[in-house]
Amino acid sequence: MLNSPRIFLDAVSKYCVTHGIQIEIRAAGWLVVMRRGTKQHLAFGYDLGLNSSVAHRIANDKAATAEVLHALGIPCVPHTVFFSPQMNEVMPPQASWEAMIAILRANPSGVVIKPNEGTSGNSVFRVSNGPELELAAHRIFASSPSLAMSPWLDIEDEVRVVLLDDRPLLVYSKSRPTILGDGVRSVLELALAGMPYEMRSTVFSDMIYNLDSATLNSIPPPGERQLLSWRHNLDKGAQPVLLGEGKVRDDCVELAAQAANAIGIRFSSIDVVNVNGAWKILEINSGVMMEALGRLHPELVYAAYSAALDKVFD
Template structure:
């Protein structure tokens, strides 16, 4: 059975292989793809098509390690500090320290973002401003993951995703978060119910205090109703032209790819206080949400990368 979340990725690979007489086998519910042409055999697993080295893949998908490597290369990145769950922390004393987490919280009055240290789905990502919220977030994440990463919460003006292949940005888009316009009558909660899809309402409720949700925005005032920029959380992609990319952190994305020695990746760049910073790097290039809006473009990118695989 093909995983629904991988439908576009898999269908693109199968279409590519069919057009080039490449035998393709889909295994493990769509998680593993085996591609064979003559004596050449190539594998894709998850959303990684096999261009990246094992080290580059592992570092990119480890948020804390990625931030450390970029910082050591002089590339501005949002810091992510690693904390380990009980199964791993015994090997590194203090790596599970609640006191260290609370110190971070005290140092950042606008709050922290707590997330799994590995993973790209945008799930179990929390903004916390109190000890109770922090402890709850940590418990929920470590119940499902062996480690977590904590970064300072920052006010992001723009978040841009770059798809980079061999030091070239093939595509970039700005992630526009869902918004609501005040009418001076309805509360933010009521406006969100009119604007946001039903499956996002719980996320929105979790993100804002009851007082904020029950406040009535003035008429004409624009309110962002989700601090997350994930497309799966309701953000809309706005494609950039190639000539626009340098103005949205394009050079920084390329520098990050070079520092990590990664060939094919999606790189998230954020603008904070007028400066651009790397937020995350993903070795597995997932474009399912974008593929629903621009399938031809997604097919072109995967096909260009697969050309490199079989070069």
């Protein structure tokens, strides 16, 4: 659980108080028991329990999600699953390493590997050669039974769509951390000066991992903008920016709704990415986490969770 109180718990608690629902918070905040009359409902983590177990498991599996979407012709980022060697006891052994190297060779710009199940951008690595791939795979398999491998893509923009039964509750882009050159200070100095104190440890660890020392010590000319991370993860320093009405919003909502219907999920947050001018599904999240957005727009987050809970207790 996060060290600070989660807005998810706050939103659920306020809803229950307002609607005369008894609530018990257990398991250090991960399990919520709600009762109204004879009806009892459970929420776990960031999952309010609206989705079927099959939809939840597919959404939680990046490779399975990509397989379903690809089969139905819905544009998506391909993900290939590989299992830890420790899984050989329960699964037929596979020539995983040769297949991973083949995917790497087929993508000269590099690949991204990450746990096949998981969120928040933890243990996500961009690799460009065999030794980097081997090290990253070992790190992931140390804590996860499987990993997902996808081509590295130059993502121009990433948009998150929070959907409830095909209705968009929230649509926002993820703005990556950047600095603006002044011709005097280095990238590192500018990052230190412009980064909020509470975000420094998160952003700097990601920045130092992704930028070499020459880049960190370089002095950008006045007005030149420098990205500090290739990742759009909100837990790694990106900031949510609400999208107004328009074609981008409409296109993202339409594609997200197609993806949600493809796996039969009711309440989800779906990440849509723009690559070379075309929108694709990156992943579907069954647990709807909105902590970063809640710090800026808590009223919108409360409204979104309330709408979902209305469906639960309707």
